[in-house]
Amino acid sequence: MQSNKHRLDRFISATTTTNRKHVRLMLAQKRVLVNGSVATDINQIIGQFDKVELDGLALQDKQPIYLMMHKPVGVVSATKDDQHKTVIDLLPPEYKGLHITGRLDLNSSGLLLLTNDGEWSRELTSPESKVKKCYEVTLENSLTTEYISAFAAGMYFPFEDITTRPAQLEIKSEFIAKVTLEEGRYHQIKRMFGRFRNPVVKLHRTSIGPILLDKALSTGESRLLTKDELDSL
Ligand code: URA
DSSP, rough: OOOOOOEEHHHHHHHHHOOOOHHHHHHTTEEEETTTOOOEEEEEEOOOOOEEETEEEEEEEEOOEEEEEOOOOOOSSSOSSSSBTTTGGGGGGGGGTTTSOOOTTTEEEEEEEEEOOHHHHHHHGGGGGOEEEEEEEEEEESOOHHHHHHHHHHHHEEETTTEEOOOOOEEEETEEEEEESSSTTHHHHHHHHHTOOOOOHHHEEEEEEEEOTTTTTOTTOEEEEEEEHHHHO
16 A cells, blocks of 8 residues: 555455455444544545554554654665665664655764654655754865855756755854755755865754754664654654
């Protein structure tokens, strides 16, 4: 099943390989519970975290999981890789099935979110969501105030035929900038500094929306998001 939401009769039919006519009978016989209540409406919409039981047996019973990780440099934001360790390799066994919400490059570090909630991920990473992501960027050459206006104006990327959304650049010191993006194009920050022929030496994500990287997490460590963090998004 591809989407996260299904009509009840279709969901039961697919998970039990029973035809929908027979599923209707099961519902009429009150053999199906959704989140503990008898379900009789074939049109009821089932989400990925609704508990569905048939004759007392769970057909679906999954809890949502939301984690933050302090991603180290040299680890790939992917579920599988032939050459490098992946962020999934760093997770405890019970979290191996999670997916990544918004990647970081191999040589970037910092805040990475992981979840089993596809809808949450899509909302957070969709171009319309405009969730702000902050990065601390260390550069090889000195920064100048020119960068501020160039980042704010947006840059045209011919390969994708897009102009980047206005980005905020704050000069923290001669070689360090804080960059805030509302999107996440391929190697976006490196390519933006590339326009100035200024290579990025270090790239570290410090926040995604209101969620800040927990300073108590060492590189490679992860923890569950708190209720307050989840509610803040
Ligand atoms: N921009 C980049 O170039 N790399 C990242 O990992 C994130 C943003």
